[in-house]
Amino acid sequence: MFGYHLALAVRSLRRSPGLTALMMLTIGFGVAASMTMYSVVRGLSADPIPWKSSQLFVPQVDMWGPGDRGPGGEPPVAMDYADAMALMRQHRATRQSAIYAISPSAMPTGTSRNRSPIMLDGYAVYGEFFPMLDVRFPYGHGWSAQDDAAPSPVIVISDKLNQQVFGGGNSVGKTIELDDHDYRVVGVIHDWNPQPVFYDTINPGYGGRGPEVFVPFQQAIAVNMVNASWDGCKKGTSDPNADFVRLRQSDCVWISYMVELDDAAAVQRYRQYLDDYASEQQKTGRFDWAPNNRLRDVPTFLDYRQVVPGNIRVSLLVALGLLIVCLVNTMGLLLAKFLRRSGEIGIRRALGASRTAIHAQFLIEAGVIGVGGGVLGLLFTIVGVLCIGQVLPAADAELAHLDTPLLMLTLLTAVIATLLAGMYPTFRAARVPPAWHLKAQ
Amino acid sequence: MTVHPILAALRRHKVAVLLIVLQIALTLAIVANALFIIGQHIQRMERPTGADEKDLIWVLQQWPGLSGGDDVATLEKIDALQRTDLEILRHLPDVQDAAASTSIPILSGFSGGHITLNPNQQGLSVHAAYYFGDQRLRHTLGLHLIAGRDFDASEIRHGRAKADSPAIIVSKPVADALFPNGNALGQTVYQDGSPATIVGIVERLQTPKWADSNWAYNSVLEPFRDDDRWSGYVVRARPGRVQAAIREARKALLAVNPMRLMPEPSAGVHAFSEIRARAYRQDRGMVLLMSVISAILLCVTAAGIVGLTSFWVGQRTRQIGVRRALGARKVDILRYFQLENLLIAGGGAVVGALFAVGLNEWLMTHVEMTRLPLSCVALGVLVMLTLGQAAVLVPAQRASNVPPVVATRSV
Numbered sequence: 001m002f003g004y005h006l007a008l009a010v011r012s013l014r015r016s017p018g019l020t021a022l023m024m025l026t027i028g029f030g031v032a033a034s035m036t037m038y039s040v041v042r043g044l045s046a047d048p049i050p051w052k053s054s055q056l057f058v059p060q061v062d063m064w065g066p067g068d069r070g071p072g073g074e075p076p077v078a079m080d081y082a083d084a085m086a087l088m089r090q091h092r093a094t095r096q097s098a099i100y101a102i103s104p105s106a107m108p109t110g111t112s113r114n115r116s117p118i119m120l121d122g123y124a125v126y127g128e129f130f131p132m133l134d135v136r137f138p139y140g141h142g143w144s145a146q147d148d149a150a151p152s153p154v155i156v157i158s159d160k161l162n163q164q165v166f167g168g169g170n171s172v173g174k175t176i177e178l179d180d181h182d183y184r185v186v187g188v189i190h191d192w193n194p195q196p197v198f199y200d201t202i203n204p205g206y207g208g209r210g211p212e213v214f215v216p217f218q219q220a221i222a223v224n225m226v227n228a229s230w231d232g233c234k235k236g237t238s239d240p241n242a243d244f245v246r247l248r249q250s251d252c253v254w255i256s257y258m259v260e261l262d263d264a265a266a267v268q269r270y271r272q273y274l275d276d277y278a279s280e281q282q283k284t285g286r287f288d289w290a291p292n293n294r295l296r297d298v299p300t301f302l303d304y305r306q307v308v309p310g311n312i313r314v315s316l317l318v319a320l321g322l323l324i325v326c327l328v329n330t331m332g333l334l335l336a337k338f339l340r341r342s343g344e345i346g347i348r349r350a351l352g353a354s355r356t357a358i359h360a361q362f363l364i365e366a367g368v369i370g371v372g373g374g375v376l377g378l379l380f381t382i383v384g385v386l387c388i389g390q391v392l393p394a395a396d397a398e399l400a401h402l403d404t405p406l407l408m409l410t411l412l413t414a415v416i417a418t419l420l421a422g423m424y425p426t427f428r429a430a431r432v433p434p435a436w437h438l439k440a441q
Numbered sequence: 442m443t444v445h446p447i448l449a450a451l452r453r454h455k456v457a458v459l460l461i462v463l464q465i466a467l468t469l470a471i472v473a474n475a476l477f478i479i480g481q482h483i484q485r486m487e488r489p490t491g492a493d494e495k496d497l498i499w500v501l502q503q504w505p506g507l508s509g510g511d512d513v514a515t516l517e518k519i520d521a522l523q524r525t526d527l528e529i530l531r532h533l534p535d536v537q538d539a540a541a542s543t544s545i546p547i548l549s550g551f552s553g554g555h556i557t558l559n560p561n562q563q564g565l566s567v568h569a570a571y572y573f574g575d576q577r578l579r580h581t582l583g584l585h586l587i588a589g590r591d592f593d594a595s596e597i598r599h600g601r602a603k604a605d606s607p608a609i610i611v612s613k614p615v616a617d618a619l620f621p622n623g624n625a626l627g628q629t630v631y632q633d634g635s636p637a638t639i640v641g642i643v644e645r646l647q648t649p650k651w652a653d654s655n656w657a658y659n660s661v662l663e664p665f666r667d668d669d670r671w672s673g674y675v676v677r678a679r680p681g682r683v684q685a686a687i688r689e690a691r692k693a694l695l696a697v698n699p700m701r702l703m704p705e706p707s708a709g710v711h712a713f714s715e716i717r718a719r720a721y722r723q724d725r726g727m728v729l730l731m732s733v734i735s736a737i738l739l740c741v742t743a744a745g746i747v748g749l750t751s752f753w754v755g756q757r758t759r760q761i762g763v764r765r766a767l768g769a770r771k772v773d774i775l776r777y778f779q780l781e782n783l784l785i786a787g788g789g790a791v792v793g794a795l796f797a798v799g800l801n802e803w804l805m806t807h808v809e810m811t812r813l814p815l816s817c818v819a820l821g822v823l824v825m826l827t828l829g830q831a832a833v834l835v836p837a838q839r840a841s842n843v844p845p846v847v848a849t850r851s852v
Contacts, residue, residue, distance in 0.1 A: 019748060026741050033734060105505035105702060117505040119702045179505070230550075236566070238633035239552045242669045243601045310808040311727050314478065317804075318734050321471040325464055325738055329745040332460040336752030391726035424456070 001357075002364070009365040012341070019337060020369065023330055027373025030326030031414045032380030033319040039385050039406055040392065041316050043399025044206065044308045048194035052134060053298040057259050057267065058201050059087070059274055062292035063251055063281075064234045075292050076232060077305070078202045078253040088126065092273045093259035094266065097129040099199055100255050102220055103228035104178040104213065106165060118164065120178075121228075122213035123200075124220035130156070130187075132260045133199060140172035140187030143216060147186075151218035155183035158212045162188045181223050183215065195399060196307050198298050201256040202229055204305050207395030227254045271295050312396060323417070330369075331421040338362055338429040345429055346437030358430040366422025367415060374414030381410050447781045454753070458785060461749055465789025465825055468742045470796035473821035474804065475731040477813050482724040485653060490546035491612070491645030493583025496537075496683050497713035498676040499545045500530075500690060503702045505670070519668040520599045522698065527575075529697055530674060533689045535682040540577035541666045542675045543602060544570070545713070546647040548720040549673070553648070554604050554633045556611075556661065558619060561634075567618045569611070569659040570648035573602045573667045574675070579610065579643060581677045587613065588626045589641030592664040602667035604632045610641035610662040618659070632661070651720050671708075683712050739828060746832040750778065754840040761840055762847030771841040778837035779830060786829035790822040797821060 013020045047053050061083050062075035069075060079087070084098040102124050105117045129135075130142035143154045155176060162171055175182050193210025197203065215225070226244045231254035233239045240246035247254060261267045271293070278291030296304060345358060382402060389397035451458050504522065523541055530539035544551040555566045572578065576592040589610065596608055609632070616625035616639065629638050646660040678686035691710045694701065703709040706719070754761075761774055801813035 022744050022748065026744065029737050029741070033737070105503075107505065117700060117702055119503065119505065119704045236555055236557075236633065238554055238604055238635070240603075242667075243603070311723070314804065314808050314810075315727070315730055318471055318475060318731065321467065322734055322738055322741075325467045325471070326741055328460055328464045328467065329741050332457060332464065332745050333748045335457055335460070336749050340752060340755060391730045393723050393726070428456070 001360075005357075005361050005364045006368070008361060009368050012365060013368060016337070019333065020372075023333055023369050024372040024376055026326045026329055027370065027414055027418055028376030028380050030323040031373065031377035031410055031417070032384050034316075034323045035377070035381045035406065035410045035413070036384030036388055036400070037312070037316040037319040039381075039402070040312060040388060040396060040400040041308060042406075043401065044196075044312065044396060046195075046399070047299055048196060048198050049133065049298065052260075053198075055260055055262060056132070056198075056298045057093075057261055057270070057295050058298065058301045059257055059259060059270070060294040060296075061087075061274065061278060062289065063253070063287065065287065065289045068234050069292070073292065075294060076253045078232070079255045079257050080251045080253050081248040081255065082251070084255040084257055086277070087257065090273075090277070093270055094262055095128040095132040096257070096259040097126040097132060098217055098255050098257050099123050099125050099129065100217070100220070100227050101200060101203075101229040102213075102215065102225045104215075104225060106161070107177045107180070118161075120161065120212045121209060122211050122215065124215050124217045124225065126217050128260075129199075129214070129258075130189075132258065135192055136190050137187045138190060139170045140185070142214075143186055148216050148218060151216045151222055153181060153183045153219055154186045154216060156187040156189060156214040157185055158189055158210065159191050161212045178213070178215075179223065179225065189214075196302060198302060199256060199258055200229070201258070201301070201305075202232075202254070204302060204307055205395070206307075206399065207393075221248070229254065267295065309396065312392065315392075327417050327421045330418060331424060334366060334369075334422050334425040335428065338365075338425045339432075341429075342432045342437045345432045346434040349432070349434035350438055355430045359426055362426040362429050363419065363422060366418050366426065369422075370415035370418030371411075373418060374411040377410050377414045378407055381407070444780070444784070447777070447784060450757075451781065451785070457749055457753075461746060461785055462789040462792060464742050464745055465786055465829070466793035466796050468738050469790060469793025469821045469825050470800045472735045472738055472824065473793075473797040473817050474800055474813060475735045476821065477801075477817045478810075479728050479731050480817070481811070482728050486721045486724050488647065488657075489645065490647040491584055491643065491658070492546055492647075492713075493677075494713045494717065496678045496680055496686075497581075497583070498678060498683065498687055498690065498710060499549070499713060499716060500674040500676060500694070500710045501549070501671065501703070501708040502673075502694065503671050503704075503708065504698075505700065505702050516600050516668045519670065519672070520666065523666060523668065523672050525697060526672070526694060527674060529693050530676055530690060533686065533693060535679050535686040535689055537677045537679050538577055538581045539674055539676045540575050540581040542572055542574035542578050542582075542673050543667045543669075544572050544649040544673065545582075545675060545716070546649060547651055548716055549649040549707075551649040552602070552604075556615060556619060557631045560631045560636065565619065567615055567659060568656045569615055569661045570650070570656075571602075571604050571661050571663050572646070572649075573663045573665045575666050576664065578675060579641070579662060581675045582646075583677070584643040584646055586610075587642055587644045589639070591641060592662075596664045597666055598664065599666040599668055602663075602665055602669070604661075604663060605635035605637075606632075606663045606665055607637055608640045608664060609637045610643060611639055612646045612658055612660045613642055613644050614656075614658045615661065616642045683714075687712060739824075742825075743828055743832040746782070746829055747836060750782065750833050750836040751839070754778070754836050757840075758843055758847055761843045762845055762850075765843065765845035766848040774841040774843070775837050778833055778840055782829050782833040782837075783826070786826050789829075790825050793825065794818050794822060 060075045060077060063080055063083055088098055102122050103119060105119045107117055127143045127145055127148050142156060147154055162168060165176060166174060171185050174185050176185060191210060196206050224244050226242055231252045233252040240250055261270055274293040275291045278287060278293055281287040385400050385402050388400055527539050527541060530536055551570050553570045556569055557566045575597050576594050579591050619625060619630055620628060625639050625642060629636050645658060648657055648660055676690060687710050797818050804810045
């Protein structure tokens with residue numbers, strides 16, 4: 001029976017090729033636009049560290065007071081030097097690290113292949129950063145708390161830098177010169193570039209080559225490695241700009257901070273600790289406002305920072321609008337198409353076909369159009385995802401990728417949407433009274 | 442031509458009419474908002490910076506290995522390197538002038554602060570971006586000086602940039618915000634607490650930020666050469682010699698000191714037109730995306746109208762034949778279908794205008810967007826009505842060609 005319905009459906013569609021092509025194209029475009037934008041949004045909203053993101057938290061302390069809060073009374077997203085160091089010293093979470101962005105340059109050495117200086121992107125972190133974020137080391141490991149305290153001139157480099165400077169291999173123990181200082185390599189990491197860059201709470205965006213060097217925080221401070229990212233200062237105070245010493249003494253914020261808390265009880269305790277810390281500062285007169293802290297886990301923090309840019313969200317909405325209009329269009333065209341065949345339906349009903357058979361016939365016809373539209377949609381989606389880099393920023397477009405789930409979803413969406421659009425026309429077609437249309441008109 | 446028969450006929454196809462009305466309404470809502478978004482992006486892309494952008498070049502480079510300390514010896518070393526670079530740049534054959542600067546409009550790093558009328562930062566406070574540069578900066582950028590004077594060489598200090606210069610040049614919006622009655626020249630204001638006299642006012646200088654803000658044109662020129670391992674130079678090439686000047690500048694700078702780093706894409710030697718194109722790439726992309734989606738939407742709606750009207754023509758062939766037999770001319774049949782379409786499209790446009798405003802309200806709360814102007818909605822209504830009329834032409838023509846003899850046939 002299904003084969004018979006299918007054959008009839010195909011024959012009917014072939015009788016009006018223009019209309020069929022139009023419907024399939026419409027569905028194809030609508031589905032492709034939506035799926036392309038969805039793939040971008042999916043890439044942008046993906047959790048960068050899904051196995052651990054609910055245990056990683058971003059504490060925010062209000063060190064500026066009521067005059068400088070963001071909308072909703074939000075405190076700054078980063079820390080100043082004094083508070084970051086106090087929190088690190090008191091060490092209340094399972095693991096924690098203050099982080100700031102550096103961009104040193106590696107000077108050409110006798111052993112390196114490359115003779116001109118290489119500018120690097122990196123971060124100054126504490127030793128707990130690596131186990132906290134599950135960074136993998138093919139060679140060596142991170143540094144210890146003693147190295148943090150000393151501070152020792154040690155360094156962790158990326159695989160790419162390892163290739164560039166040492167030609168690859170186990171370079172633990174070798175020396176690299178950064179900004180006129182020598183550093184001993186203690187570990188080499190796999191190329192690690194989670195997107196978005198969630199540990200950089202000041203700038204949690206997309207793009208970048210990934211960090212190439214990690215240096216102990218206090219070591220970077222000791223050699224005056226300037227902050228390579230932005231800093232924010234309280235309204236009415238002057239920005240120390242590149243004066244790194246003054247930056248450390250000011251209450252301008254420039255340090256990201258991340259903590260690891262293993263369970264809900266630990267989160268509760270840490271929240272209490274932050275409030276106690278702020279109350280203590282209030283007592284000593286450094287803050288003269290009530291505690292106004294925040295402690296969000298990484299997914300919530302990324303959501304709060306609205307990492308998915310506004311114009312991409314608008315584009316997704318408009319693409320979905322296109323899909324809805326395409327479906328309404330298909331519904332109208334299917335209605336016209338089915339009702340045009342009222343005579344044929346009348347004859348079939350008179351010959352004994354039940355309403356269910358008519359239902360099945362037209363639903364299958366809608367389904368065939370859906371499959372055709374889905375195939376076209378697949379092709380357009382592939383083209384769309386490949387070309388999306390032309391209209392969206394490269395860093396965002398790179399995260400949109402084609403994979404089997406996306407393509408299956410495209411096909412499924414097209415078929416289900418067309419079936420839904422075809423429900424009402426099918427219902428109307430089945431209700432055609434046979435006698436009326438059998439009369440000689 | 443009475444409307445009543447048309448409405449009576451449409452009442453028999455309620456659902457189909459509803460679908461077309463819905464389609465037109467949704468398309469109008471989306472296209473109106475899309476056109477508005479396109480307009481906004483185009484407006485942003487056309488914003489003048491205030492500088493004479495033709496023949497302007499931005500050089501940004503880094504001296505590696507110099508630490509962030511502020512010992513006098515390092516700062517003097519950097520200053521000497523900068524002065525050497527500037528001398529070399531000024532003497533290139535295709536270069537008219539060169540100046541030191543920490544930033545350029547639209548797209549570079551910068552520092553900003555607040556200008557107030559009193560030292561304790563109370564009351565009126567104007568947010569502004571600081572351009573730290575030397576006495577040639579205003580001229581090299583090509584800014585239009587409307588009052589006062591340029592800095593002279595003796596006023597230029599150097600070292601670690603701090604906004605505490607005793608003399609500043611401000612852009613007109615800053616001057617107007619601080620002194621609404623227009624006598625800003627010669628007045629003393631406070632930059633993050635330090636006093637400064639306004640010695641000059643330029644008509645327009647955009648801040649180095651790409652994003653829109655209400656202080657996008659609040660800039661202050663500081664007579665201070667910043668000695669930092671990152672240093673930037675603004676270069677004006679001789680008219681029409683930009684590419685030659687870029688080549689010469691790159692070669693000359695690397696010849697003097699091969700230990701510079703110019704990591705692309707932000708550093709290096711670039712024509713300002715290239716920087717402008719890069720800054721607005723995202724806007725161009727959105728314009729393209731919205732245009733493509735709008736075009737597809739309009740085509741789909743037009744196709745829907747054509748399809749449905751053709752169906753109705755097919756259904757009513759006998760009625761059309763009878764009308765023709767009773768004396769209607771071809772043009773009467775044409776007008777009938779056009780009027781019918783106008784009624785449907787009109788209904789759809791009214792509903793669509795409401796949807797458009799509603800969609801705009803929703804977008805305003807969830808994304809950064811401003812209110813849709815009524816002219817955009819009106820334009821959208823006009824577009825939909827025209828589209829409907831254009832789409833109905835072909836089926837209506839076919840209808841008008843139905844011969845009267847159809848009335849006499851029984852099948």
